[in-house]
Amino acid sequence: xxxxxxxxxxxxxxxxxxxxxxxxxxxxxxxxxxxxxxxxxxxxxxxxxxxxxxxxxxxxxxxxxxxxxxxxxxxxxxxxxxxxxxxxxxxxxxxxxxxxxxxxxxxxxxxxxxxxxxxxxxxxxxxxxxxxxxxxxxxxxxxxxxxxxxxxxxxxxxxxxxxxxxxxxxxxxxxxxxxxxxxxxxxxxxxxxxxxxxxxxxxxxxxxxxxxxxxxxxxxxxxxxxxxxxxxxxxxxxxxxxxxxxxxxxxxxxxxxxxxxxxxxxxxxxxxxxxxxxxxxxxxxxxxxxxxxxxxxxxxxxxxxxxxxxxxxx
Amino acid sequence: xxxxxxxxxxxxxxxxxxxxxxxxxxxxxxxxxxxxxxxxxxxxxxxxxxxxxxxxxxxxxxxxxxxxxxxxxxxxxxxxxxxxxxxxxxxxxxxxxxxxxxxxxxxxxxxxxxxxxxxxxxxxxxxxxxxxxxxxxxxxxxxxxxxxxxxxxxxxxxxxxxxxxxxxxxxxxxxxxxxxxxxxxxxxxxxxxxxxxxxxxxxxxxxxxxxxxxxxxxxxxxxxxxxxxxxxxxxxxxxxxxxxxxxxxxxxxxxxxxxxxxxx
Numbered sequence: 001x002x003x004x005x006x007x008x009x010x011x012x013x014x015x016x017x018x019x020x021x022x023x024x025x026x027x028x029x030x031x032x033x034x035x036x037x038x039x040x041x042x043x044x045x046x047x048x049x050x051x052x053x054x055x056x057x058x059x060x061x062x063x064x065x066x067x068x069x070x071x072x073x074x075x076x077x078x079x080x081x082x083x084x085x086x087x088x089x090x091x092x093x094x095x096x097x098x099x100x101x102x103x104x105x106x107x108x109x110x111x112x113x114x115x116x117x118x119x120x121x122x123x124x125x126x127x128x129x130x131x132x133x134x135x136x137x138x139x140x141x142x143x144x145x146x147x148x149x150x151x152x153x154x155x156x157x158x159x160x161x162x163x164x165x166x167x168x169x170x171x172x173x174x175x176x177x178x179x180x181x182x183x184x185x186x187x188x189x190x191x192x193x194x195x196x197x198x199x200x201x202x203x204x205x206x207x208x209x210x211x212x213x214x215x216x217x218x219x220x221x222x223x224x225x226x227x228x229x230x231x232x233x234x235x236x237x238x239x240x241x242x243x244x245x246x247x248x249x250x251x252x253x254x255x256x257x258x259x260x261x262x263x264x265x266x267x268x269x270x271x272x273x274x275x276x277x278x279x280x281x282x283x284x285x286x287x288x289x290x291x292x293x294x295x296x297x298x299x300x301x302x303x304x305x306x307x308x309x310x311x312x313x314x
Numbered sequence: 315x316x317x318x319x320x321x322x323x324x325x326x327x328x329x330x331x332x333x334x335x336x337x338x339x340x341x342x343x344x345x346x347x348x349x350x351x352x353x354x355x356x357x358x359x360x361x362x363x364x365x366x367x368x369x370x371x372x373x374x375x376x377x378x379x380x381x382x383x384x385x386x387x388x389x390x391x392x393x394x395x396x397x398x399x400x401x402x403x404x405x406x407x408x409x410x411x412x413x414x415x416x417x418x419x420x421x422x423x424x425x426x427x428x429x430x431x432x433x434x435x436x437x438x439x440x441x442x443x444x445x446x447x448x449x450x451x452x453x454x455x456x457x458x459x460x461x462x463x464x465x466x467x468x469x470x471x472x473x474x475x476x477x478x479x480x481x482x483x484x485x486x487x488x489x490x491x492x493x494x495x496x497x498x499x500x501x502x503x504x505x506x507x508x509x510x511x512x513x514x515x516x517x518x519x520x521x522x523x524x525x526x527x528x529x530x531x532x533x534x535x536x537x538x539x540x541x542x543x544x545x546x547x548x549x550x551x552x553x554x555x556x557x558x559x560x561x562x563x564x565x566x567x568x569x570x571x572x573x574x575x576x577x578x
Binding site: 183186187189190192193194196197198199200201202203204205254 | 372374393394395398399403404406410411412413414415419422423424426427429486487490
């Protein structure tokens with residue numbers, strides 16, 4: 001009998017709930033999508049760097065944290081919001097210069113795994129440096145994004161999430177245009193494919209790397225501000241980056257649209273699973289749903305939804 | 315056929331270049347010149363320093379001694395993108411293309427240095443930037459026609475057979491409108507037909523655009539056919555320099571290739 005109850009909770013109740021209260025389902029999905037947008041933003045930082053330098057940047061999560069810490073630190077010293085933003089952007093650009101000079105340049109033409117290891121080191125370094133510079137406390141961050149709940153035709157939506165989604169949308173559009181339509185974008189894609197060939201057509205590698213790491217830093221900053229306003233700026237923020245990994249597997253490591261769609265799927269999927277299937281399994285689905293989904297993808301479509309298919313000749 | 319062209323003054327002069335990696339001497343006091351509008355072949359056994367020579371010319375390697383004078387400007391070191399900006403283009407022994415990008419996009423990267431509009435204009439895709447993009451696009455289409463690769467314009471180059479990849483790579487170098495074109499084994503791994511096509515393209519480029527070409531090639535038949543002058547390297551030293559016929563008859567060259575002392 002108990003087993004039957006479990007089956008019912010798994011296969012019947014969730015669907016009847018959805019059927020009886022479609023507004024609620026919509027609400028959950030929208031809430032999930034809006035969280036997903038923020039996953040997308042973190043994933044985007046990975047994709048940018050991977051596309052342009054072939055490096056899987058393990059430190060992206062820490063860069064998000066570091067940017068948010070710098071931002072909130074300056075803000076707490078009484079610097080106005082707009083100036084803080086500009087200053088933090090400058091700090092992230094400076095960081096990109098330093099990384100290019102001290103990490104990427106000496107390791108040029110090395111195996112990807114070596115660069116990957118270097119970014120792990122970078123991640124710990126930034127983590128420690130952030131703590132020395134700004135302390136280990138949790139900082140509240142409020143940059144004046146309204147947090148009132150709004151009601152659209154019976155569906156409850158959080159205003160903050162809506163703003164966050166709008167900001168992400170603008171950022172993503174700008175990046176897409178930058179990558180697809182400008183000669184710098186073409187140069188970035190060229191560098192991603194073949195360093196030596198890129199040099200031979202006159203692309204200055206160092207400049208490109210600084211640009212792309214700066215852009216990734218700025219994307220990280222926006223992600224950090226949004227997550228920070230939501231959860232407070234704290235060291236566990238770099239763990240949010242872990243959620244970006246399944247997003248990347250879903251979307252494909254090399255695809256900007258993939259990062260976005262992947263984020264949306266993970267965000268809405270885990271919310272729906274938590275709310276409707278949570279009672280059957282005792283909750284906490286949100287914590288593992290994304291990884292389980294990623295596992296399925298790895299089995300059946302390892303290149304992700306939008307990634308380039310790897311074909312190797314034997 | 316390189317009938318009506320006039321070989322001019324040297325555009326590139328290399329004066330006693332030496333290059334070593336640790337204890338390995340790749341080039342030892344090599345001097346050579348490349349004259350405007352000629353097709354120069356650099357030949358030699360494996361490990362003779364041919365590719366190192368090209369790498370020095372386009373700035374991948376920085377020689378420890380010697381100077382390079384290109385278009386009247388002397389230098390020992392130059393970064394690859396500066397060499398590119400001054401009009402030196404090249405292809406690679408192992409095809410180095412942007413594999414994820416289409417043929418068209420690959421060749422378009424050759425135009426990057428020629429683009430003048432700032433990226434904000436380009437991002438808007440409007441006004442002067444659009445005009446400029448269209449001009450470059452037209453130029454690239456011309457190259458695509460010239461190399462007879464219209465059919466693969468939109469194909470990602472990673473999916474193309476080797477011979478075509480080599481052709482796309484040549485196209486990308488041509489898009490840079492180089493004054494000096496360096497080709498590292500443009501015909502390696504090709505069948506006879508593909509080699510003939512490639513020889514024809516090289517001669518046509520030389521004829522039509524007056525591009526100076528320095529190439530490395532192992533196929534002696536091809537070398538003797540298409541080059542105006544041949545330089546032979548062996549163990550990092552220059553052992554011969556002259557017309558194909560002179561070089562073919564040179565005792566030192568025969569020694570180097572056959573590896574035996576011979577009786578005159």
